[in-house]
Amino acid sequence: MSVVTDQPKTVVPKRPPLWQLDSAQRRAILQRRVRRGSVYVLAVLVALWILLPIWLIGTMAFSTTEAVYSYPKHFAPIPFSVETMKFFLEVDGILESTRNSIVVAFLTLFWSTLIATPTGYAISRYVFRGRNAVRLGVLAVRAFPVVILAVPLAVTFVNWGLNDTVWAVALMHTALTLPTTILVISSVFASIPRELEEAAKVFGCSPFEAFLRVVFPLALPGIAASAIFTFVMSWNEVFAAILLTLDNRTLPAEILYSLDKASETTKFAGGFFMLVPSLIFIFFIRRYLFNMWGQITK
Amino acid sequence: MQTHKVNLAPYLLVFPSMFYLFLFFGWPMLGAVRMAFERESQIMELYAEADDTSEVTGKVALNTEVTLLDYSLVFNETPSGRYDDDYWYYVRSIDEAGEEVEGWVFVENLRGAKGEGDFPDISQDGILRASDVEALPVYESPDLTSKSTGAIPVDTRINVWRGESQSNSETLDWFQISDTRLKAIGWIPAEYVRPYFTPFRPRDLALQQPTGAFLQPTENNRFTVYASPSAESAVLAHMHTDSIVTIDDYTVEFVVLANNDRTRPQYWYHIEARYTQALDGVDLPSATTGWIPQSAIMPTLRPNPRQIGLAYIDPAETFPNQTLPLYGAPTDSAEIAYQLPVYTQLNVWKPILASDNDDTIMWFLVSDSKNTMWGYLPAEQVVPSGTPTMFSAEDFKIKEGDNLARGARGSGSGEFTLNFFKRMFNDARFEKAIRTTVILMMLILPIQFVLAIIMALILQAQIKGNSIFLYIYTIPLGVSDLAAGLVWYSIFTQSGFLNSFLEQMGLIEKQFTFIGIGKEEWMITIIVLAEVWRATSIVMVIVVSGLQAIPRDYLEAGELFGANLWQRLWHIVLPMLKPSLQVALILRTILAFQVFAVVVAITGGEVITVLANETYRWYDPARMNNPNMAAAYATFIMVLSLGISMVYLRAVRSQEESMKR
Numbered sequence: 001m002s003v004v005t006d007q008p009k010t011v012v013p014k015r016p017p018l019w020q021l022d023s024a025q026r027r028a029i030l031q032r033r034v035r036r037g038s039v040y041v042l043a044v045l046v047a048l049w050i051l052l053p054i055w056l057i058g059t060m061a062f063s064t065t066e067a068v069y070s071y072p073k074h075f076a077p078i079p080f081s082v083e084t085m086k087f088f089l090e091v092d093g094i095l096e097s098t099r100n101s102i103v104v105a106f107l108t109l110f111w112s113t114l115i116a117t118p119t120g121y122a123i124s125r126y127v128f129r130g131r132n133a134v135r136l137g138v139l140a141v142r143a144f145p146v147v148i149l150a151v152p153l154a155v156t157f158v159n160w161g162l163n164d165t166v167w168a169v170a171l172m173h174t175a176l177t178l179p180t181t182i183l184v185i186s187s188v189f190a191s192i193p194r195e196l197e198e199a200a201k202v203f204g205c206s207p208f209e210a211f212l213r214v215v216f217p218l219a220l221p222g223i224a225a226s227a228i229f230t231f232v233m234s235w236n237e238v239f240a241a242i243l244l245t246l247d248n249r250t251l252p253a254e255i256l257y258s259l260d261k262a263s264e265t266t267k268f269a270g271g272f273f274m275l276v277p278s279l280i281f282i283f284f285i286r287r288y289l290f291n292m293w294g295q296i297t298k
Numbered sequence: 299m300q301t302h303k304v305n306l307a308p309y310l311l312v313f314p315s316m317f318y319l320f321l322f323f324g325w326p327m328l329g330a331v332r333m334a335f336e337r338e339s340q341i342m343e344l345y346a347e348a349d350d351t352s353e354v355t356g357k358v359a360l361n362t363e364v365t366l367l368d369y370s371l372v373f374n375e376t377p378s379g380r381y382d383d384d385y386w387y388y389v390r391s392i393d394e395a396g397e398e399v400e401g402w403v404f405v406e407n408l409r410g411a412k413g414e415g416d417f418p419d420i421s422q423d424g425i426l427r428a429s430d431v432e433a434l435p436v437y438e439s440p441d442l443t444s445k446s447t448g449a450i451p452v453d454t455r456i457n458v459w460r461g462e463s464q465s466n467s468e469t470l471d472w473f474q475i476s477d478t479r480l481k482a483i484g485w486i487p488a489e490y491v492r493p494y495f496t497p498f499r500p501r502d503l504a505l506q507q508p509t510g511a512f513l514q515p516t517e518n519n520r521f522t523v524y525a526s527p528s529a530e531s532a533v534l535a536h537m538h539t540d541s542i543v544t545i546d547d548y549t550v551e552f553v554v555l556a557n558n559d560r561t562r563p564q565y566w567y568h569i570e571a572r573y574t575q576a577l578d579g580v581d582l583p584s585a586t587t588g589w590i591p592q593s594a595i596m597p598t599l600r601p602n603p604r605q606i607g608l609a610y611i612d613p614a615e616t617f618p619n620q621t622l623p624l625y626g627a628p629t630d631s632a633e634i635a636y637q638l639p640v641y642t643q644l645n646v647w648k649p650i651l652a653s654d655n656d657d658t659i660m661w662f663l664v665s666d667s668k669n670t671m672w673g674y675l676p677a678e679q680v681v682p683s684g685t686p687t688m689f690s691a692e693d694f695k696i697k698e699g700d701n702l703a704r705g706a707r708g709s710g711s712g713e714f715t716l717n718f719f720k721r722m723f724n725d726a727r728f729e730k731a732i733r734t735t736v737i738l739m740m741l742i743l744p745i746q747f748v749l750a751i752i753m754a755l756i757l758q759a760q761i762k763g764n765s766i767f768l769y770i771y772t773i774p775l776g777v778s779d780l781a782a783g784l785v786w787y788s789i790f791t792q793s794g795f796l797n798s799f800l801e802q803m804g805l806i807e808k809q810f811t812f813i814g815i816g817k818e819e820w821m822i823t824i825i826v827l828a829e830v831w832r833a834t835s836i837v838m839v840i841v842v843s844g845l846q847a848i849p850r851d852y853l854e855a856g857e858l859f860g861a862n863l864w865q866r867l868w869h870i871v872l873p874m875l876k877p878s879l880q881v882a883l884i885l886r887t888i889l890a891f892q893v894f895a896v897v898v899a900i901t902g903g904e905v906i907t908v909l910a911n912e913t914y915r916w917y918d919p920a921r922m923n924n925p926n927m928a929a930a931y932a933t934f935i936m937v938l939s940l941g942i943s944m945v946y947l948r949a950v951r952s953q954e955e956s957m958k959r
Contacts, residue, residue, distance in 0.1 A: 035863075036761065043756045043763075046749075047770045053785045053831060054773070056795050060788055071809070072798030115318055118311035126308035134312055140943055141323055145892045147910045148932040148939075151917055152329030153322065155925050175322035178315055207307075229776075236778030238895045239910060243917055252780045256895055260902060264791070267899075271784030278776030286769050290839055 054275065060268035061085055068265050088269030091262075097254035100166050101235055104250055107170035108234040112177045113185075113227045120185030121211070125194070142179035149175065150240040157244060168244045173234040180233070181226055184288075188222030189215065225288035228281045235277055330936065333929030337394060337715040342705035344401025348372050348386035356391070356399025358705050359926065364391040364408065366701040367400070369420065371459050371474065373483050381480040383459070389703070394717035394926070396724065408703045420694055423494035424458040424475065426450055426486075436484025440464050440472030448482030450475065455494050461691030471691045493689055495681050498662065500649040503603045505548060511567075511599045513539040523588035527551055527566030534588040541573040545601060550647040550663060552672045563647065563669050565592040565600060607646040607664065609638050610681045624673030628652040628661035635673040643667045646680060718930040731912045734822070734897075738908070739890040741826045742833075746886065747879065749830065750837035755867075757838075758845050774835040782832035783899025787813075790824050790900075813901065821901045828896050833889070837882045844878025845871070888939045909935055 021029070060068055062077040065084055089095060122128070123135060153172055157163040162171075192215055200210035238252035245253055255262070255270045262270070282289070337359065344356040348370045358364065368388040373381035385405035393399045426434055433449040440462050450456060460474040462485075471488035513521055519539050525532040527549045547568035552561040572585045592600050609622050621637040628650045648663040662680045665672035722728050753771050757764065774782075789795045790812040800806045812820040848871065856866045872879075894910035897903060903911045909931060915921055917928035 039756060039759050039761055042752065043761060043767050046753055046756065047767060050770055050773060050831070053789060057785045057788050069793075071793035072801050073793070073795055075795070075798075115315045119315040122308040122311035126305065126311075128305065128308040131308070134316065137316075137319075141319055144323070144327070144943070145888060145910075145935055145939055147892055147894075147913050148330050148936040149323065149326045151913065151925060151928045151932045152326040152333055154917065155333065156326065156329065171322060175319065178319060182315060232776045236776070236781075238778065238780050239892070239914065242914065246919070252778060252895070255784075256780055256898060259899065267784050268788050271781050271788065274778055274781040275785070278778070278781075279773060282773055282776040283769060286772055289772050289775060290842060 054279075057268055057272045057275070061088075061272035065265055068268060084265050084269050085273070088266050088273065091266055093249070093254050093258070094251070094270075097249045097251045100169075100245075100248055101251040103166045104169045104173060104241075105231045105234040107166065108173040108177060109227045109231045111170065111174040112181045112230045113223060115174070116178055116181035116185050116226075117223065119182045121189050121215075123182070123186040124189035125197075138179045138182050142183070146176055146237070146239050150243040153240075154243045163244060164246045164248050166248060166250075169241050169250060170234075172240045172244060173237055176237065176240065177230045177233050181230055184226040184229070185219075185223055188219050188226065191222070192218045222288060225285040228285050229288075232278055232281050236274070327936065330929045330932045333926050334718055334933040335714055335716070337713050337717065337926070341713075342403065342407050342707070344389065344391070344399055344403055346401060348388075348402045350404065352402075355401035356393050358391045358393055358399065359924070360705045360707070361923070362391055362705050364389040364403070364703050364705060366696050366703055369460075369696060370402070373476070373480070381476070381483055383476075383480060387703070391705075394715065394721060396721040403705075407705060407707045409705070410703050420459075420696065422458045422689065422693065424456045424473070424491050424689065425494040426452045426454060426456055426475075426490050427492050428452045428490050434486060434490055436475060436482060436486050438484060440474075440485045442487075444485075447484040450477050450482050450486075452490075454478075456491070458491060458689060458694070461488075461689065461694035463691045471689075473689065473691075473694075488689065488691075491689055497677055498605060498607065498646060498649070498680060498682060500651075500660070502605055503646065503649050505545060505601050505603060509545050509601055511543050511545055511569075511601075512596045513541065513543060513594055514596050515539050521590065521594045523569070523571065523586050523590055525588055527568075527589045529591065531589075535583045535586040537571050537583070537586060538573050541571040543595075544570045545595075546570065548601060548603070548648070552665070552669070561665075561669055561672065563645070563665060563672070565602070566590070567592065567595065567601070603648075605646040606683045607644040607662075607680045608683045609640055609642045609644055609664075609675065610679055611640050622675065622679055624664070624671060624675060625661075626673055628663075628674045629654055630676075632674070636671040638666070638671060638675075643683060644675075644680065645669065649677070650674070718926050719934075721927060722930045722934065725912075727907055727912055727915075731907045731909050734906055735891060735893065735908045737822060738825060738829070738893060739887065741822070742829045742890065743883065743886055745826070745830050746834045746837050747883070749834045750841050750882075751875075753834065753838045754841040754845055757842060771838060772835055774832050775839070777832050778895070779829075779832060779893070780895035780899055782828045783896040786824055786828040786831070786896075787900050790820075815905055818906060821906050824900050825893075825896055825906070828900065829893065832896070833886065837886060840878050840882040840885075841875060844875045847878075848874045884942055884945055887942050891935045891938055 056075070059073075059075065059077045061084055062080055062082065063074065063084060064079060064081040065087060067074060067079075067081075068084055119134070119138075123131060150172065153168075154163065157168040157171075162168040196214050196218070197210050200214045201207065205213060236252065238250075238256055241250040241253040242256055249257060251270075252274060255266075255274070259267070337357075341357045342360060342362075343350075343354045344358065346353040346355050349372070364387075366387045366389055370386045370388070372384045372386055374384060375381055386402045387405060387408060388400065389403050389408075390398060390400045428434055431452060433451045435446040435449050438445045438447050441464070455478050456475045457478060457480075458473050458475050462472050462474075464470050464472055472485050473488055473491050474483070474485050475491065476483040516539055520536045521539055522536055523534045525534050528551065545567045549566050549568075551564050551566055553564050554561050566589050568587070568589055570585070570587045573583075611620055611622060620640045622640060623634040624636040624638045625632040626635040627633075629652055643666070644664045645667060646662050646664050650661045650663060651658055652661055660677040661674045662677060663672070664675050664680060757768055757771065761767075777785075787794075792809050792811055792813070796812070797806070797809045800810070801808075811817060812824060852870050852874070853866060856870050861869065892910050893908050894914070897906060897908050897911055903915075907915075913928050913931040913935070916924050916931060922928075
């Protein structure tokens with residue numbers, strides 16, 4: 001398991017001051033500086049490209065309602081106000097759907113992690129007939145669009161009497177997130193040296209004890225990161241949610257459904273409100289992200 | 299040493315997720331295909347005639363909305379000699395292939411717009427009227443020359459089922475009628491048919507028995523109880539106004555006002571009064587019954603059971619200018635007080651049962667609306683106001699706004715059909731959706747890949763602050779498509795940030811419209827920006843993992859041989875990245891079919907539409923409400939994705955092989 005930041009730095013030998021160098025050397029150093037500088041400029045531009053839109057919608061979310069409807073708009077939340085955010089949260093159905101979203105996300109996180117952990121472990125630790133089939137199957141499923149599942153599942157849930165409940169959405173989201181969770185968790189287990197487990201067994205642990213006492217604690221941060229990612233995926237998912245629910249909508253489904261009647265304040269504050277968990281969670285799991293997505297491609 | 303015993307542990311560990319994926323992934327996927335190719339197991343058939351052995355003119359999926367255009371009654375003779383009345387409706391609807399179909403449907407196969415059995419009530423009660431005959435013949439069809447199917451006695455109640463205007467030489471309405479026991483059914487000219495009305499019943503004019511009342515206070519706290527409803531009659535008692543009074547009957551006296559000819563109706567109430575407290579020094583009776591005028595009772599508590607009626611004689615239109623005698627007493631031997639024109643509006647005051655030659659006949663005490671004429675009319679000459687006096691064929695038409703129903707029952711079992719796909723391919727929006735989806739894919743993917751490689755190379759350069767850039771570049775991984783759509787909407791909306799910026803820079807004079815009808819190019823541009831903004835990070839992460847797999851020696855060797863940055867990128871990095879890029883490409887292509895919330899958030903999903911949005915539109919109960927069509931779209935997307943997944947899997951394998959090498 002390797003992360004970008006883990007890469008060994010090339011050791012640059014201490015070079016003499018610039019004036020002691022001949023012109024060719026000086027040119028080479030300058031050239032390198034220019035190159036470094038341009039990489040920096042590029043890096044900052046790309047960062048701005050990502051951050052600026054978030055800053056702008058944040059500006060809207062924390063301006064007064066008056067400022068939201070004003071033109072031309074300010075590019076910073078001056079005066080700062082929670083009025084718009086408060087207005088959004090008081091819109092009919094927003095709090096309920098937020099609660100639904102949180103419940104669905106937690107149910108999804110729980111089910112997905114619970115079901116994926118054994119499979120992830122099996123794929124990373126055992127060599128068994130059909131292992132490749134399982135892996136490829138999971139990969140193939142990962143690639144399938146939610147669109148084709150949502151329609152027949154919605155009809156099935158109607159027959160089961162589960163439609164329009166948080167349970168239906170959670171079951172669906174679990175199916176959607178399961179492949180990713182399996183792959184990530186298997187990569188987490190793969191990164192834990194097998195020798196530790198074997199050593200535990202040598203010292204008299206049963207295989208289950210070895211897993212519980214040695215492997216699991218080591219894998220826990222990675223599993224937690226994957227669970228957080230599962231949470232974010234469920235929190236963000238809108239297509240299945242809008243098909244499966246009518247009155248008990250999740251937050252994205254509620255916002256999408258009421259878009260054409262929603263005021264600008266609701267749209268902007270809602271957009272920002274949905275962004276916030278992602279910003280926080282991505283910060284916590286950023287170290288693992290490359291694992292997750294890197295693994296998916298392998 | 300390991301034995302050859304099969305280790306069950308991995309299978310047990312893998313089982314739950316495989317089972318789950320089967321249940322919620324494999325099974326629904328098959329379900330989608332089945333729904334797309336199999337018509338609803340029950341189909342409502344529309345027939346050419348009101349007869350389920352006639353030719354089928356159309357097939358409509360259950361729950362499809364149908365418009366009721368006309369109706370017909372089929373009377374089937376039962377073994378007991380009676381008939382069963384079966385309604386058939388002529389309806390218009392849309393079949394699975396999206397074409398308009400019309401035909402007859404049996405009532406039990408339909409469900410009213412609001413629920414089971416909720417249909418416009420069309421049949422009415424009538425009565426046959428004719429002078430000098432006892433029974434009237436009814437005909438097989440609205441035509442005097444057609445066969446007579448029976449006779450119905452006059453003056454009996456009938457059901458009027460249908461009306462039809464026959465215009466031969468003159469327009470003539472015909473009605474399809476039957477007796478109430480459905481023994482004789484047929485058509486009869488309108489002139490014999492009258493609406494049957496429910497006459498006033500004594501109950502309509504009764505007091506809410508017995509009703510309590512409070513008395514109007516007087517100067518000396520006394521009120522007078524009379525022996526009969528007249529101020530001239532004997533005084534039974536004087537009672538205290540605090541007495542408990544119960545009203546059990548009433549009558550109306552018409553008081554002639556002294557200064558002009560007008561009369562004023564005055565209620566007299568028959569009461570029972572009780573008083574328990576003895577008044578100091580005065581000896582008053584503790585209980586009595588008798589009559590008091592309405593003025594003794596508090597105004598708001600005076601019972602007023604008056605009804606509005608109409609003076610009516612049957613058939614009125616054959617006797618224009620007809621008048622009715624208004625008797626001074628409830629018997630036709632009494633003197634006639636007034637002559638009342640028919641259709642005079644009446645105040646109906648009180649029903650009176652009068653015995654007349656052993657016959658009990660009901661009379662009504664009535665007055666005209668100004669109360670200048672008053673007297674007694676026999677009950678059959680008083681009808682509730684608002685009663686129609688004649689039917690017209692128009693009364694038997696299904697009314698606009700009351701003509702919606704849905705298919706509720708049908709026949710037939712699951713049947714293979716291509717209708718859903720036919721309808722999908724013929725749908726004007728399908729072409730738009732697929733075009734937009736493909737255009738978006740072709741615009742987004744190249745930009746995304748170039749940007750992702752640049753971002754990956756920046757991260758790979760390990761510049762100072764690398765971890766901050768890493769965080770920033772991965773933020774979009776957690777951003778939902780809906781949020782991304784709203785973010786870019788806030789920038790490009792009419793009074794959004796971009797217009798604000800451009801105007802403050804002095805580049806534009808007035809707000810430019812980016813989002814709206816006729817601005818398709820702009821809206822597509824915004825969607826591309828939003829998608830590139832949101833989804834490039836995923837590609838970037840894949841590229842970064844690919845970059846990490848490139849041995850440093852290769853690059854160093856390249857540097858050694860004097861290759862510049864561009865040459866190293868083109869000849870070493872990109873070829874080595876090929877498997878990763880392939881994977882990312884396929885993943886992004888499949889995800890491109892799912893573009894949904896971004897499009898809806900930015901454009902509203904009407905002017906610009908994509909495949910996923912169409913799927914939702916067909917499924918949405920508030921719009922198309924057709925899950926089969928949604929399944930057809932889903933299957934279409936699945937076939938596209940499947941094809942690409944095949945390539946995907948092959949790419950994965952080739953990547954694994956290249957890793958092994």
